[in-house]
Amino acid sequence: MGRKTKEEVLGEFRCSSIQDAAMAVIARKGVAEATMQEIAVEAGVAKATIYVYFRDRDELLTRTANCAFDRLITELDSAFTLPGTLQERLTAVVLRQLQFFDENRELFRAYIALTHREDAKHLRKAKSQSHARYVQRLGQLFTEAKSAHEIGDLDPAALADVASDCIRGVIVRRIEEKSKEKSKTSREEQAAFVVSILLRGIRA
Amino acid sequence: MGRKTKEEVLGEFRCSSIQDAAMAVIARKGVAEATMQEIAVEAGVAKATIYVYFRDRDELLTRTANCAFDRLITELDSAFTLPGTLQERLTAVVLRQLQFFDENRELFRAYIALTHREDAKHLRKAKSQSHARYVQRLGQLFTEAKSAHEIGDLDPAALADVASDCIRGVIVRRIEEKSKEKSKTSREEQAAFVVSILLRGIRA
DNA sequence: GGTCGAAATGACCGGACGGTCATTCGGGTT
DNA sequence: AACCCGAATGACCGTCCGGTCATTTCGACC
Secondary structure, three states: OHHHHHHHHHHHHHHHHHHHHHHHHHHHHOOOOOOHHHHHHHHOOOHHHHHHHOOOHHHHHHHHHHHHHHHHHHHHHHHHOOOOOHHHHHHHHHHHHHHHHHHOHHHHHHHHHHHOOOOOHHHHHHHHHHHHHHHHHHHHHHHHHHHOOOEOOOOHHHHHHHHHHHHHHHHHHHHHHHHOOOOOOOHHHHHHHHHHHHHHOOEO | OHHHHHHHHHHHHHHHHHHHHHHHHHHHHOOOOOOHHHHHHHHOOOHHHHHHHOOOHHHHHHHHHHHHHHHHHHHHHHHHOOOOOHHHHHHHHHHHHHHHHHHOHHHHHHHHHHHOOOOOHHHHHHHHHHHHHHHHHHHHHHHHHHHOOOEOOOOHHHHHHHHHHHHHHHHHHHHHHHHOOOOOOOHHHHHHHHHHHHHHOOEO
């Protein structure tokens, strides 16, 4: 049993090494341009070695994406379960998300790169599953706020869609700014701004 | 002169035929998977013929994208210049956009496909130029509304970003719904909903 | 040190794709 | 009808990439 565990551990270590390499290459080149060769070099193994642990390119990318998305969801769950008013909770969620993507920009690039993907259907599926979970969490938040009469008679699911759009946009712009070396606005300001618009609207 | 014009007209006709074919293929397969061979078949010409009119794949896609984006901008301009209150004007813009993409779904798919592109830099540039123009138009609209004291002391450019995010999201969801054969909500309702959220916010 | 089995790998294959070129084709001119 | 010239094309090339396989490498066990 000790031996077997050892082998398994070694195998899992190799697997995650390759997945880490895949994430790095995806972050650098995007999903479509992430070649097996480059992933292999990044992982410090031969290309054929990848095929010892993954059936084909699709399985590697699918499992890598699922891992990444799980990390994201897990990270956000702790923000979603915080107590407080709708404004407080929404701000916390946005803030946590900005922070997470600041620290894992490669993950965000992968996330975005998968958003509109026309290649492997499995990737789209994995992405849309995790995104659906995320939007659903937002919907819960609005449902609770509705119960507390913090919001009027609006469809929580529709609100969640709009909110996720706005948050997405903030992150995209933040990443683009960052790559231009001018992150002028703090996370806190950006989070407060978008939550303010969402809650109070544009009107005077 | 008559002869020359005739030749030019013929040439331009061929050009636009090929560009139309390129748009169709892009709409069907996405930018990355749009091969010269498939575009040629779609256009009813030999692959080599494309190279008579376009230097290479990049030039074909760039010019095709620019054409498409010009159509989009032109179409929206007439909506942007309508008179009325902020709410009326914004609703008109959103409505026109929904209608335009309903009628030119392939154009939207291409537009979205180009949004996050990691291939040809020229394409990204073309897209971001037209998108920048669009967001700028939105910004003008908010600036005017600010002058008319319809909105408070908020940065029009930032508002335009948020608004474009929300509108984009509505369109994406609309297209996805449509491909599932269940367009449950009318354009008017969807436009009114997103404008309502933008102007009045979520709060009760 | 020798043996064995699984892991790792370099070399290779088949196919797809962008791009080129010599040849063919077709309509206008004489 | 013969000729001409540019447009159109089929055949072809080099490259890249995913995937395979026979061979080698390496650590555990005797």
